[in-house]
Amino acid sequence: MSYEIFNENCLEGMKGLADDLVDLTVTSPPYDNLRTYNGHVKDFRFEPLAQELWRVTKRGGIVVWIVNDATINGSETGTSFRQALYFKDLGFNLHDTMIWQRAGCTAPESNRYYPNFEYMFVLSKGAPKTVHLLKDRKNLSAGSKKSEHATLRLADGTFRKPSKNWIGVETSEYGVRFNIWRQPQYTARGKVHPATFPLKLVEDHIKSWSNAGDTILDPLAGSGTTAVACVNLARNFIGFEISAEYYDIARERIDKAIALKEQSLF
Numbered sequence: 369m370s371y372e373i374f375n376e377n378c379l380e381g382m383k384g385l386a387d388d389l390v391d392l393t394v395t396s397p398p399y400d401n402l403r404t405y406n407g408h409v410k411d412f413r414f415e416p417l418a419q420e421l422w423r424v425t426k427r428g429g430i431v432v433w434i435v436n437d438a439t440i441n442g443s444e445t446g447t448s449f450r451q452a453l454y455f456k457d458l459g460f461n462l463h464d465t466m467i468w469q470r471a472g473c474t475a476p477e478s479n480r481y482y483p484n485f486e487y488m489f490v491l492s493k494g495a496p497k498t499v500h501l502l503k504d505r506k507n508l509s510a511g512s513k514k515s516e517h518a519t520l521r522l523a524d525g526t527f528r529k530p531s532k533n534w535i536g537v538e539t540s541e542y543g544v545r546f547n548i549w550r551q552p553q554y555t556a557r558g559k560v561h562p563a564t565f566p567l568k569l570v571e572d573h574i575k576s577w578s579n580a581g582d583t584i585l586d587p588l589a590g591s592g593t594t595a596v597a598c599v600n601l602a603r604n605f606i607g608f609e610i611s612a613e614y615y616d617i618a619r620e621r622i623d624k625a626i627a628l629k630e631q632s633l634f
C-alpha cells in the first residue's frame with residue numbers, strides 16, 4: 369500500500385495525476401471565508417479543482433464533498449448548493465445529499481434554530497461501481513413480520529402491490545443506515561488543525577464507496593484524516609496540503625498510524 373502526501377497546492381500537484389486514476393475522493397474545502405487556514409484560504413479555487421476531480425476520477429468512482437456555508441448579513445451564502453450544482457454541470461451524478469449531524473452547534477444566534485449539520489454531497493462519475501451500504505441501524509421492529517403497507521406509495525396515492533417475497537419476511541435486527549450520520553466533531557486542543565474531521569466519518573465513507581487496495585484522494589488534506597483512514601482500511605492514498613504546518617501534522621499522523629498498524633500485525 370502507498371500513502372503519499374505532498375506539501376503543495378493541489379491544482380499544481382494534481383496535474384501530475386493520470387486521467388481516471390482515483391476510485392474515491394473524500395475531502396472538504398474551506399467553507400467560504402469562515403477560517404483562514406494560515407492565510408491559504410485565498411489559494412483555494414473551486415472550479416478548477418472540481419474540473420480536475422472530474423478528470424482524475426475513474427468511471428464509477430465517487431467524490432464525497434463535505435461542506436457548509438457561512439452566514440453573511442443574516443443570509444446563508446448558498447455556496448454548498450452552488451458547488452453541488454457545478455459538479456452536476458461537469459457531468460457528475462448527485463448520487464446522494466447526505467448530512468453530517470454534529471454533536472454540538474456552531475455560533476448559535478437568537479433568531480434561528482441552532483445549526484448542527486454539514487452537507488456531504490456524494491457525487492459519482494456515472495453509476496457508482498462500488499457500494500457497500502453500512503447496515504448497522506438497529507431496527508425498531510426487529511423480528512416482526514413486514515407489513516404490506518410498508519411498501520412504496522405510487523404517484524396516484526395507492527400502494528405498490530407487495531411482492532410474494534415481501535410478506536411474511538421478518539424484519540432483520542439491523543437495517544441499512546439512513547443518510548443522516550450523527551458523529552461528534554473532533555475537538556482536540558493545542559497545536560492542531562482547526563477543522564479536523566472525525567476519523568469514523570471518513571472511515572465509514574471509505575468502507576461504503578471503495579474496496580481494499582483502491583486509490584483514495586484528498587486534495588485538501590488538512591491534518592490527514594482521510595490518509596489515516598486509508599492506512600487503517602488498507603487503501604492507497606494520495607493527498608495535497610498547501611500549508612507547511614498542516615502538512616507536518618498530517619505527515620506525523622500518517623507515520624503514527626502506519627506504526628500502530630505494523631505493531632498490531634505482530
Ligand SMILES: C[S@@+](CC[C@H](N)C(=O)[O-])C[C@H]1O[C@@H](n2cnc3c(N)ncnc32)[C@H](O)[C@@H]1O
Pocket residue numbers: 376377378379395396397398399405408409411412413561563564565566587588589590591592593594608609610611614
Ligand atoms: C477543511 S480543511 C480540511 C480538513 C481535513 N479534512 C482534516 O480532517 O484535517 C481544508 C484544507 O485545505 C487546505 N487548502 C486550501 N487551499 C488549498 C490548495 N489550493 N491546495 C491544497 N490545500 C489547500 C487548507 O490549508 C486546509 O487545511
